[in-house]
Amino acid sequence: MPLTLDQVRHIAALARLRLTAEEERRYAGQLSAILDYAERLQRVDTADVPPTAGVQDVRAPLRPDHPRPGLPRERALANAPATADGMFLVPPVLDV
Amino acid sequence: MADLTDLSLLEAGAALRAGEVSSLELTRACLERIASLEPALHAFLAVAPAMAEAQAAAADHRLVESRRTDAASPAVLGIPFVAKDVLCVQGLPATAGSRILEGFRPPFTATAVQRLLNDGAVLLGKTNTDEFAMGSSTENSAYGVTHNPWSPDRVPGGSSGGTATAVAARMCFAGLGSDTGGSIRQPAAFCGVTGLKPTYGRVSRYGLIAYGSSLDSVGAMARSAADLTPVFETMAGHDSLDSTSLEAAPPRVGLDGSVRGLRLGVPAEYFLEGMQPAVEQAVRQAVEVFRGLGAQVIDISLPHTDLALPVYYVIAPAEASANLARYDGIRFGPRLSGAAEATPASLMDQYLATRGELFGPEVKRRIMLGTYALSAGYYDAYYGQAQRVRTLIKRDFERAFEQVDAIACPVAPTAAFPIGGHGDDPLSMYLEDVFTLPANLAGIPGLALPVGFDPGGLPIGMQLNGRPLSEPLLLRMADAYQRETDWHRRAPKIDDARPNEAPA
Numbered sequence: 150m151p152l153t154l155d156q157v158r159h160i161a162a163l164a165r166l167r168l169t170a171e172e173e174r175r176y177a178g179q180l181s182a183i184l185d186y187a188e189r190l191q192r193v194d195t196a197d198v199p200p201t202a203g204v205q206d207v208r209a210p211l212r213p214d215h216p217r218p219g220l221p222r223e224r225a226l227a228n229a230p231a232t233a234d235g236m237f238l239v240p241p242v243l244d245v
Numbered sequence: 246m247a248d249l250t251d252l253s254l255l256e257a258g259a260a261l262r263a264g265e266v267s268s269l270e271l272t273r274a275c276l277e278r279i280a281s282l283e284p285a286l287h288a289f290l291a292v293a294p295a296m297a298e299a300q301a302a303a304a305d306h307r308l309v310e311s312r313r314t315d316a317a318s319p320a321v322l323g324i325p326f327v328a329k330d331v332l333c334v335q336g337l338p339a340t341a342g343s344r345i346l347e348g349f350r351p352p353f354t355a356t357a358v359q360r361l362l363n364d365g366a367v368l369l370g371k372t373n374t375d376e377f378a379m380g381s382s383t384e385n386s387a388y389g390v391t392h393n394p395w396s397p398d399r400v401p402g403g404s405s406g407g408t409a410t411a412v413a414a415r416m417c418f419a420g421l422g423s424d425t426g427g428s429i430r431q432p433a434a435f436c437g438v439t440g441l442k443p444t445y446g447r448v449s450r451y452g453l454i455a456y457g458s459s460l461d462s463v464g465a466m467a468r469s470a471a472d473l474t475p476v477f478e479t480m481a482g483h484d485s486l487d488s489t490s491l492e493a494a495p496p497r498v499g500l501d502g503s504v505r506g507l508r509l510g511v512p513a514e515y516f517l518e519g520m521q522p523a524v525e526q527a528v529r530q531a532v533e534v535f536r537g538l539g540a541q542v543i544d545i546s547l548p549h550t551d552l553a554l555p556v557y558y559v560i561a562p563a564e565a566s567a568n569l570a571r572y573d574g575i576r577f578g579p580r581l582s583g584a585a586e587a588t589p590a591s592l593m594d595q596y597l598a599t600r601g602e603l604f605g606p607e608v609k610r611r612i613m614l615g616t617y618a619l620s621a622g623y624y625d626a627y628y629g630q631a632q633r634v635r636t637l638i639k640r641d642f643e644r645a646f647e648q649v650d651a652i653a654c655p656v657a658p659t660a661a662f663p664i665g666g667h668g669d670d671p672l673s674m675y676l677e678d679v680f681t682l683p684a685n686l687a688g689i690p691g692l693a694l695p696v697g698f699d700p701g702g703l704p705i706g707m708q709l710n711g712r713p714l715s716e717p718l719l720l721r722m723a724d725a726y727q728r729e730t731d732w733h734r735r736a737p738k739i740d741d742a743r744p745n746e747a748p749a
Contacts, residue, residue: 200632230580237575
């Protein structure tokens with residue numbers, strides 16, 4: 150089932166990717182071909198098969214809950230493109 | 246002494262401990278080799294001579310001290326190595342081959358790297374990779390392709406192609422990589438070196454830039470299984486900073502050259518119509534070498550093998566689409582405003598522009614594939630069904646390992662392909678991974694070792710797969726093979742190949 154351009158635009162919006170018109174056309178074709186290939190999974194009978202989300206059947210080990218220092222604020226902020234007053238700076242998200 | 250970079254890691258270690266050579270001499274020999282071959286091969290995204298020389302001087306100090314006190318020193322003390330640029334190292338840039346991490350300097354060091362540094366190994370630099378480790382050729386790096394040292398018009402494989410090239414071209418004694426669907430084994434095969442993807446959880450993923458979290462493994466490459474062994478032993482073991490790292494006791498690898506009585510399975514499904522005949526021939530001959538050494542060869546079946554590719558290309562993109570949501574231009578990396586002229590940028594404009602322009606084509610493709618597979622209405626048909634078929638692939642291996650101790654098969658259907666050979670056809674590139682994906686889906690270890698050359702003089706690799714935590718067995722088998730053969734000793738004649746003057 151080929152993906153339509155509208156579906157590609159919807160997926161790109163969900164994934165927060167701005168695409169050019171040329172990219173939309175190219176990805177529509179390529180993603181359709183890959184999904185078409187993945188269709189063969191539908192032919193496998195998995196009625197009694199449990200899913201594998203991860204390969205480990207052991208429970209995640211617990212460690213003692215000892216407080217320890219985290220990443221210092223200035224190092225956490227050091228890579229940010231914009232900061233102010235010790236915080237990450239972003240464009241306004243609320244109308245004021 | 247002949248060229249220091251021609252020594253094996255074990256020979257270099259012995260010479261260091263005997264005081265015949267210093268770590269600074271070894272490090273400078275590697276740095277000179279790097280300077281003479283870069284940027285033609287383009288194995289590196291960052292070389293760190295000053296840091297490396299400082300680490301080497303510290304290692305020499307430790308070596309002198311341990312000789313004075315007659316104390317044992319770590320096997321990797323003073324040994325120069327490299328790390329794929331998806332492993333974070335404090336003080337060096339980490340790009341993951343992506344423009345979206347340009348300029349990023351991580352505030353921490355990956356555990357796998359840190360353990361080698363703690364034991365006195367010397368980090369020379371960071372190696373090239375497909376963007377976010379998504380690819381089989383390094384062609385998806387935003388910083389340019391790496392050239393195969395055996396033939397500069399060929400890819401080195403990927404995504405750990407920079408590390409494979411650096412090891413094969415004698416620019417270092419060992420290198421670290423990551424393997425989500427074959428990204429250590431396939432470049433090791435394409436470059437004629439030995440590479441190990443450990444059991445899922447055997448080596449900490451702390452500080453590894455995540456791609457597919459249920460599949461990612463940190464591993465290593467070297468010029469032989471014997472050289473790889475101390476690197477793996479140093480890296481492996483539980484790490485409280487990675488809750489998926491296994492609590493099993495640290496590995497003890499014994500290399501005694503013996504494979505007598507071991508049962509070696511050869512799966513029918515890994516010899517396909519359309520694969521390069523030289524690959525099948527070399528792998529079958531290598532199996533005969535094991536038979537000659539006393540292994541019992543058994544034909545086996547892994548019936549769901551052909552489903553590994555569609556399962557992987559649903560699960561890995563789904564996990565990637567979640568992992569890569571963090572690249573939003575807020576906490577690290579460059580930020581693009583995305584605003585039309587004269588209007589203030591909104592947060593949404595900024596997300597769309599930063600991610601749309603700074604992720605490369607393959608990364609965007611996989612993010613969208615994963616987003617689609619996880620979206621309402623499609624989740625169960627794609628992601629849920631892929632997880633159930635993943636169970637079938639895992640069970641194939643569990644059944645096989647009731648019958649055999651290890652499995653021998655090709656690493657890839659062909660030797661290294663030409664740069665640009667897959668054009669703009671992502672599916673044909675994905676088919677390169679057909680023999681390496683199953684081990685990641687099942688979480689089992691896989692080792693690639695050189696077993697011959699094709700008529701064009703390109704290396705061919707064989708893969709050994711084993712039960713979870715069987716790396717010591719795989720290393721012992723590969724070492725036994727390498728005691729009988731000399732494929733792993735062949736070095737590319739790079740000076741003659743003139744990589745900077747690749748044929749048109």
